[in-house]
Amino acid sequence: MEFKLAFIGFGTVGRGLMELLLQKQKDLQQTAGFTYRVVAIHDIILGTLMNEKGVNGRTALDLAAEEKSLKNHPDFVKQADAGHVITSTGANVIVEVTPTNIKTGQPAVAHVELALTNRK
Structure with a gap:
C-alpha cells in the first residue's frame, strides 16, 4: 500500500x-x-502545494529555505486552507x-478532527 501524505504545517x-x-x-x-x-503541503505562511501525482519535496524544501515561500513551485495553489x-x-x-x-490544542485539534471525520 502506498501512503499518500498531506503535510499541514511546513515549519521546522x-x-x-x-x-x-x-x-x-x-x-x-x-x-x-x-x-x-506527498500529495499536498500546506503552510499558513509559505502557501499550499497540491498534486495527486506527487509534490516534489526537495523543491519544496529548497523554496521554503531560500525564498520563504512556495509560490514559485509548479504545484502552488492560491487561496487553499488546511481544511481544503x-x-x-x-x-x-x-x-x-x-x-x-x-x-x-488549536488549530491541531480541529485539523485532526476534520481528518478523522474524512477517514484520513
Whole structure:
C-alpha cells in the first residue's frame, strides 16, 4: 500500500520530517515496505502545494529555505486552507505539524478532527 501524505504545517518539524523521508525513502521501502507520495503541503505562511501525482519535496524544501515561500513551485495553489487540503486531496495520511496553542490544542485539534471525520 502506498501512503499518500498531506503535510499541514511546513515549519521546522514538517521540513525535518520531509528531509528524513527523502533521505530514508529507499531504506523504508526495502526494510519495511513503506512507500509514500506527498500529495499536498500546506503552510499558513509559505502557501499550499497540491498534486495527486506527487509534490516534489526537495523543491519544496529548497523554496521554503531560500525564498520563504512556495509560490514559485509548479504545484502552488492560491487561496487553499488546511481544511481544503484535508478534505479535497486523495491523502490517506494527514501529517499535522502546525504551531499549536498549548492551552487549547488549536488549530491541531480541529485539523485532526476534520481528518478523522474524512477517514484520513
